[in-house]
Amino acid sequence: MAASGTSSPCLCLTHDGSRMNSDMYLNVYVCIQDVFSLFSPRRTDVNSVTNWNAPLVWEGTFDPVVIDAIYKKMDPRVAVVVFAVGKYTRFLKGFLETGEKHFLVDFRVTYYIFTDNEKDVPKVELGKGRKISVVTVPSANRWQDVVLGRMKWATITIDKQIRHEADYLFMMDIDSVFHGRFGAESLSQLSAVLHRGYYKTTREKFPYERRAKSRAYIPLDEGDYYYTAAVWGGYLEDMYKLVRYCYEESEVDAKNGIEAAWQEESHLNKYLLYNKPTKVLSPEYLWSDYDKVPADIKVVRISQLIKDYKEVRPNGGN
Ligand SMILES: CC(=O)N[C@H]1[C@@H](OP(=O)(O)OP(=O)(O)OC[C@H]2O[C@@H](n3ccc(=O)[nH]c3=O)[C@H](O)[C@@H]2O)O[C@H](CO)[C@H](O)[C@@H]1O
Ligand SMILES: [Mn+2]
Numbered sequence: 001m002a003a004s005g006t007s008s009p010c011l012c013l014t015h016d017g018s019r020m021n022s023d024m025y026l027n028v029y030v031c032i033q034d035v036f037s038l039f040s041p042r043r044t045d046v047n048s049v050t051n052w053n054a055p056l057v058w059e060g061t062f063d064p065v066v067i068d069a070i071y072k073k074m075d076p077r078v079a080v081v082v083f084a085v086g087k088y089t090r091f092l093k094g095f096l097e098t099g100e101k102h103f104l105v106d107f108r109v110t111y112y113i114f115t116d117n118e119k120d121v122p123k124v125e126l127g128k129g130r131k132i133s134v135v136t137v138p139s140a141n142r143w144q145d146v147v148l149g150r151m152k153w154a155t156i157t158i159d160k161q162i163r164h165e166a167d168y169l170f171m172m173d174i175d176s177v178f179h180g181r182f183g184a185e186s187l188s189q190l191s192a193v194l195h196r197g198y199y200k201t202t203r204e205k206f207p208y209e210r211r212a213k214s215r216a217y218i219p220l221d222e223g224d225y226y227y228t229a230a231v232w233g234g235y236l237e238d239m240y241k242l243v244r245y246c247y248e249e250s251e252v253d254a255k256n257g258i259e260a261a262w263q264e265e266s267h268l269n270k271y272l273l274y275n276k277p278t279k280v281l282s283p284e285y286l287w288s289d290y291d292k293v294p295a296d297i298k299v300v301r302i303s304q305l306i307k308d309y310k311e312v313r314p315n316g317g318n
Contacts, residue, residue, distance in 0.1 A: 046296055050224065050280055055188075058282040059298040062185045068106070071184035077108045078187075079166035079236070081154050082174045084113060085146045086139060087312045089120035091174045091305070096124040096132070098178035102301065107184070112162060114153055135161075143313040147263045151247035158240045170233035171243065173304065176286070180301040188279035190234035190242070192272055196283035196291060198226035209266040214258050215249040216266035218273060227272055229265035231286045231302065234278075245271050 042048065048061040055061070080099070084092050096111060103109065108129040113121055116139040126132065137153045140146045154171065162169065168187055198206055203223035209216035233239065246267040253260055260266035284297055288304040309317035 046282070050276070052224075052276045054276065054278050054280055056280045056282065057185050057285075058296075059284060064181060064183055064185070068184045071187055072106065074167075075108065076167040076187070077110070077165060078104055079110050079112055079162050079169040081112045081114065081150075081157075081162075081169065081171050083137070083146060083150050083153075084115045084117075084121075084174050085137065085149075086116065086314050088146075088174055089115060089117055090312075091176075092120070093122040093124065094177045094305075095174050096122065096126075100124065100127055100130070102178035102180060103182045104184065104186075105181075110165060112157065114150070114157070133161075140314060142315045144259065144263060146314075148250050148259075151243055151250060151264050155240070155244045155247045158236070158243065163236060163240065166236050168233060169236050169239040170231065171229075171239070173230035175307055176230070176302050176304045178302050180284075180299040182285065182301045186233065186279075186281055186285065188234060188277070190238050190272075190275070190277045191232065191279040191281055192225075192227040192268075192277040193231045193281045193285045194283050195226045195228040196287055199283055201226075206269075207262060208269055209260045209262075211258065211261075213256060214260050214266070215252050216260040216270045218270055223269075223273060224276070225280065227265075227269055227277075228286050229262070229268050230304065231281075232268065242268070242271055242275075 043058055043060045046056070046058050048056050048058060050056050080103070082092075082095065092113065099109075099111070105127070110131045110133055112133050112135055114135045114137045115121060116137055118134050118136060121132070121134055124132070135153070135157055137149065140149060150171070158169065204220045206218075206223050206226040208218040208223060208226070210220070211217060232242075234242075246264040249267045249270070250260065250264060282297070284299050284301050286302050286304065287293065287297060287300040289306045290304070293300060
């Protein structure tokens with residue numbers, strides 16, 4: 001249901017004849033959503049707002065055509081940063097091909113592929129305004145170094161290159177496939193996805209880093225949600241700040257002889273506890289082929305593939 005770039009869901013001029021800016025569009029969008037909600041029932045089985053009043057996005061809580069059309073007016077440039085180091089290049093084809101079918105269709109998207117093996121980057125037919133940019137990074141002997149190294153190489157490359165080429169940036173795992181629409185409803189200053197494994201559990205069960213020695217430490221009585229580090233996004237500069245934070249905090253940990261329980265995911269969760277995301281995406285935005293789909297997940301938009309951890313990682317499983 002991709003919206004056409006030329007259709008206009010709302011007035012584009014203000015009363016004094018000047019063009020509307022992006023905040024105005026979003027305000028109009030909120031009003032339109034309110035009107036729609038008079039005619040169509042909202043989801044009543046899930047929360048659609050967080051306790052700090054950020055939208056919590058589920059299928060059935062937004063109008064896909066309207067929201068795509070509003071963001072399309074701004075025609076943002078979206079960067080997707082993915083790493084495919086060692087054997088993980090095998091996941092590129094499925095990710096890119098399905099991304100072209102479902103990820104921000106009709107928007108300007110550049111996939112930044114960080115790899116140690118450029119020749120294994122597949123040729124994939126891309127839509128108009130969509131590109132691939134390959135960034136060479138070193139190989140690693142430990143998967144933990146690849147996972148954490150993402151923060152270092154992304155920091156350096158955003159600073160040097162991507163900053164000049166994108167308005168929004170997503171960080172994503174490569175071992176996944178798109179199955180459903182992932183559209184402009186995902187865009188915000190800072191968007192984080194609820195980890196499918198913990199969205200129904202209480203905070204003391206979240207796998208936050210619990211050792212006070214780590215910079216990612218979160219005490220048992222704190223926490224809103226547990227977010228996955230496999231899909232997160234936002235304005236370019238806000239994402240730069242957060243990626244760099246994860247990099248610097250993991251460096252401090254390394255100097256103190258500790259590695260956070262879930263590497264950058266632990267630091268990401270610490271940051272988002274004290275700097276609330278402006279949008280939270282339901283686990284529709286990252287499910288897993290390992291788990292059966294419960295009734296509250298109406299659409300699986302991306303799913304993590306089942307993989308043989310021992311075989312695909314340079315130093316074996318978890
Ligand atoms: C669904 C989810 O919560 N995913 C998180 C979980 O990942 P996973 O257990 O899914 O880890 P993973 O093996 O997918 O590694 C994360 C990503 O790093 C890249 N990679 C990794 C190893 C390698 O040899 N080559 C390579 O390119 C690749 O993009 C991969 O998708 O835990 C990791 C930290 O432990 C990260 O926080 C992931 O975001
Ligand atoms: Mn993964």
